[in-house]
Amino acid sequence: MLNIEKLQASVDDKPILNGLDLKVNAGEVHAIMGPNGSGKSTLAHILAGREGYKVSGGTASFEGEDLLALAPEERARRGLFLALQYPVELPGVNNMVFLKTALNAVRAARGKPLLDAVGFMKLVRERLGLVQMDERFLKRNVNAGFSGGEKKRNEILQMAVLEPKLAILDETDSGLDIDALRVVADGVNALRSPERAMIVVTHYQRLLDYIQPDFVHVLAGGRIVRSGDRTLALELEEKGYGWLEQEDAA
């Protein structure tokens, strides 16, 4: 589904990614871990098409298509979803209107009929349960005045409604207490399916207790320095990132 080869990227002439390789197939959940500044969020943003990054080498394809040539909305419409570490507030923009506009933009691009208010409400009611939110949530403005936990749940709700093929969760666990973390993780788990791939970007192993990955990769110095299964995450928890960085240098 996603194939990244030798990806190099920089911000303001500062190299962040230095030849990153990653292959993700449908149905798989990959965790990307790494110390602060290792390029985890940069990778997530580049895949989603955020401006401000310069790709200087390598390729990234999504279902055989050159991902990097697409505008952010085109990537979204093809099924790439990024749950942001810091979801953005849109004052005065109703949450339901936002969700419906987004869903219909995605449906239109996929050649599906647009949903009217009734059809949309039916769908969204069903998905609200996944993130343990009630309908009042929809009447508020997008993320405006939301608590940290509410913002993250709203991201997962959007994901549940938009039904992406590839979901990238950028530090979705940051700033969440244990209860909120469980709610978010339950939502994510409910969306796991053989057709859907996920990339979970996180600093801590904690999240992976709830969202169990098939693969764990360690990102350091702009490259994946180690890949393994879940036990790698546990090993990291025990030894810290320094262990790998030293090994890498050696």
Next chain:
Amino acid sequence: MSHTTPAMESFVSGEYQHGFVTPIESDTLPPGLDEAVIRAISARKVEPEWMLERRLQAYRHWQTMTEPDWAHLRSSPIDFNGISYYSAPKRDKDAPQSLDEIDPQLLETYRKLGIPVEEQKALAGVAVDAVFDSVSVATTFRKTLHEAGVIFCSMSEAVREHPELVQKYLGSVVPHTDNFFASLNSAVFSDGTFVYVPEGVRCPMELSTYFRINEANTGQFERTLIVAEAGSHVSYLEGCTAPMRDENQLHAAVVELVAMEDAQIKYSTVQNWYPGDAQGRGGIYNFVTKRGDCRGDRARISWTQVETGSAITWKYPSCILRGDDSVGEFYSVAVTRGRQQADTGTKMIHMGSNTRSTIVSKGISAGEGQNTYRGLVRMTPKAENARNHTQCDSLLIGARCGAHTFPYIEVRNPTAKVEHEATTSKIGEDQLFYCRQRGLSGEDAVSLIVNGFCKEVFNELPMEFAVEAQKLLNVTLEGAVG
């Protein structure tokens, strides 16, 4: 967010959507202004002697005045002798009696603007007194209004048919000495709308007038007077667009509202006049004096405006809160893009006790647009327990536009409460990215963000007008940030 993306640059390049000229023959006075011109205007409108006298008095006063220069605006000087002061669509016989008699080309103009007069009659229940250039050419729903006792007609007709009301109220809120442009208007006003709602009557429909400037190089000097007697209610909608033009056009309208005891007047405006080309040439100069007088206790006047057009907008719809417990409101969205400039706001003059006023101003600047909020809240010594709340928000799109706020607050009564809140924000790259990551196009994203920003004001507009305003905003910001 210091950098501007190329997509953001394209924001300013959208062409004006309503730029077309309807080639209708018209009867236009040669450019220039002197007493003879004023007599000619008065004569063409078959006015009584007292009206001519008022015009001449205003003209003589205007000659002693100088053009104000305090606004935060840059403009080339206006040649008042280069303007033609009267233009009326040419007609074979008398004024048309029904829509059937309207020039099909005019109806076509409305169609292009998406204002089908016939449909409006049926759908929205709105009576339309359409002002095309300077003479009213279509009036509908007169009968229903007549039965309710509401007078809704052109100002020229009011001068002839209801001289006692016009003499009593015209110039009673905005005197001919008020300011440079109001004086000029008092001297040369071409036509406009007159509304009179008798005591205790709730006007059975929203009243609406579409203004349209059409004759090249013609000043448009509208005069509107709305009088709501005790306990009456009226809602008035004013919407305008204009065809494309080469030279600057002066528009100096005067609107006067009088609300007696317990009366309510709601005045809504959507203004979309030609803003000029990419270099800022040829746009409308919109210098308007709008003022409402809450003469009776518990009177209420509410101004709502959506200003997206004109090269220069200079207007301050104001409320004089004379009656005790009277209420003034001002809700405004002003958009400037390209080289547009707006200096707009309101004045709330609190004179009665327990008077209240609310100001919500939303300024949006894009391209090289300059947007200024200028507001005065005055609490006079007699304004016991008067209250004002002002909220003034600016949204910037791109890095070359500007937002300015000049709030003037004068409090001469220790019991008065005045609150002022102001914010300035930019449509952030992060907001745009967020929307696009969810599948929205850049344009849809901007429209969503901007409409969200304006929601508080749009909520104040009558429903069908709110939809129109939202559409207009989307059209205005088309080709926006990407």
